[in-house]
Amino acid sequence: MPVARSVKVGIVGGVFTAMVGVAGVGAYNIYTGLDGGGGSGTPGVRSQAAAADPTTRAPLTGKEITATAGSFLAAWSSGDTAAAAALTNSPETAASDLEAYTTGAHIGSVKTAPGAATPGGERFTVTARIAYGGQNSTWTYGSSLTVTRNSAGDPAVAWSASVLNPGLASGDTLLTSTRDAPDLEVTDRAGNVLTGDRYPSLARIIADLKQRYGDRLTGGTPAIGTWVRKADGSDGPMLHVLRKGTGMRLRTTLDATLQSAAEKAVSGRNGAGVTALDTRSGAVLAVAYSPADGVDLALMEDSAPGSTFKIVTAAALLDSGMTPSSTAPCKADDNYANGRMYHNDSPTLHKADATLAWDFAQSCNTGFIRQAGRLGSNGLKNTAAKFGLTREWSVGTPTLDGRPDMPDSSAPDELTSEMIGQGELGMSPLVMASVAATAASGDFHQPLIVDRGLVEGPVATASGLSSRTTGYLRQMMRGAITDGTASGVMSGFGPGSGAKTGSAEVSGQSTTNGWFAAYAGHVAAAAVVHDAGHGNTTAGPIVAAVLRAGR
Template structure:
């Protein structure tokens, strides 16, 4: 409890050299070596009597060392003896303290305590508690440290400043201590090969591991719950056990993650700001890695909701292929092109100009105008209809929270919105998870909604889509391979073999001077995508992150 304004708190200059010896029914305490200038030890009751009736002006007087020592001694002795009413009366909030002390004993099944004073604090005392717990024929002693401070109450008497943290430093207002059997067996979250995953080893997974345990722990069979002492928060939630009386036998939740790829992903984003990467198995949609930086910041791997830039040209290219074009179809690359006198578009590289360009060349070099020039071939619904084949017109349930409403594919019936979306701008809102899935669908031809756990555990609908024709998928692999061999991804993807492909991107974001860098690629049966905020070109910012993950795969 905070000290009231105007109330002075004293400081003990030395260390108490006392012990409160406790039995189940009583206690005796001796405090020695009090400051000699105060005239030796004085019982706390005498101190209180001397202070009583001095008036409000004494409430502002600094506390002496003797007053602090006596108040602490009396309180700890009363607490250890089990006299909660007396202990509460020695605080500045008697009713609240008495109730909390009683709850401490009953809720945590503590039948006795032994308290050892320690070093002085500012206006109080550290002390060590050895609490004896008896619960369901189990007995155990729980030892931990706490502290108190002494202030003056409204009458001017020295009193312990009451706070739940006196009972245990982890307690806040409304919290209680509880000794009980856990609701469910201890849970270990593992990768697909049964490697245990922890937030300490994989910082980006901290939130996800906790969420998976909360969602699926009770659905798993096997194991026995542990018995321990916990803090029950004011909202009814509980954390990790503070003291274990009996260990349970754990149960494991197996995820789709791959510890090797997760390690590579964590390393690849480390030290970057606003970076996120996700990797998938192209054959199943299984999520293999999720990492973002900083790890205590926004989850840009799953929660990003921004325009994906030219990485979305994979979808646009598929739509143009479905309209009858081929990789060899003419697609002139002219700066400042538009459609039907609509919005004028520029290319990211001003010198990018090729009158006899093909669709494949435009894709590899990421020519914006080469794509929007063919907007009329798509009509008002062609792009959205193709996006549906990638699963982009449905909300996904991957087994852990993602950005709300993701993926998001807006209406393309407005001409300028259509041409903006064709190059990954406009109202599109995607994440690295979504764009990794786009690359996976492009190379395999099949859409598999990403999942982080077995689908039998996910009770929400799993998105399904038709996927791509063999012709369209083959053409996309050809164009994504060209981006690696001769296009904008050639430098960062150097060394990857013929079973790889990529697409670079940079996305303009309102309020930012620099574009977000995007990159998505596949190699073998692994697809990955990354974003780096305010980073410029995707091939130099997000590209190295994706390449590092793919090499680990």
């Protein structure tokens, strides 16, 4: 709890060293000034009698601060926890915390040494001697304390659990013991350990994987150390290791190199998400989003994918008998069957003798919607099923609703809207990366982030695309790079690559979401950037950066 604004807080200014020789008494924190809870009176507020006394309203002097801190540390060092607690602004809470620390941390002695002064206090180095289970260890860490006035107006140590150790919150305790189970490390496919500190976008996923699969793994030996028992009874972090354990390892499909590239690519972009997959297996290679403490836009996004969905629509039209060279006139504005009027992103985009390949490369909306009669009410959805978009997915970690969103497209205006990636469609970069992967290989492999044997729930299957449709689709996606809207951002990618740009209108936004889906070699990736404009300049650089890392 922060210090009440009306309370003057003094920081220990003296230099001193305290030795503790009482078994079980441990390291302490002299770090953050907090008004306590659980003591007599209201924290940070003096009684009326004290408030009436001018001397109690005076700022703390350096002498008062030094004397109070020194007395507290001397009492604690001597093992007189009752006297130490009495020198705080919450004696009852302090006494309880000190007793719990004494019995739980197994610290035989403590030595403190002064450190550098800071704007909020003065840091100290704490060296603690720990003995437990035949293990002896020295633990050194930084700590500090603050001095305030108690409810009677007297100088007192501002009490909180963090006075014992900076890693403790209110109600937490320190314990030295053997952990109940071996540590669990999450690794990439090559055995590199993945952590949320190094890969911020994976923090949520790593925690979920540990909880989801930890009790299904075997092996390893538990560590012995000093760790936090949280106020709710759960285990907190281990702060000091007396004996290292051998951890269990959960191998994921992720690739540390691609993950690093993905984290860097989305860094600093608000509302961005990207997912990369292995086109040969559907293995999830990278997941990143920004801000990393926000919504997981890589796996949990649910919005219209814009023209990136023309990959599916083009496949459906190819399945209906069209070829890349089939005529598909591109008009500036057009409709189908007297339905909704559509336009292109650029009012100058039109070509009377356009082909399906030209429409795809230039992302002409009207050239696509005019072909709706070839698909009927089920043609688009039937082809979407070949991409696995009508089945439930179990990826191994939560994704939005566990499945893509392919709504009923029987209504004419809904069908034409879906043909250009709008309407009621709801997709994520994970889904669109899978679409690109299916286009690249012709086969659908449901994305997975862990070995299939660990996954509970259905793993979707689908027929994939015919060799004819796959060949034509790859030709058209390559054309988007060589002669179309993806040419700039995908410059330098060779014949084994293909892409599709997208911009999606979203209700309530003045600017479109940028989308981009592409593959190069055996890596496919897709990205979205919210409220950012055209996909080739917003999401495209993110995808291109990840694909380059996969070369």
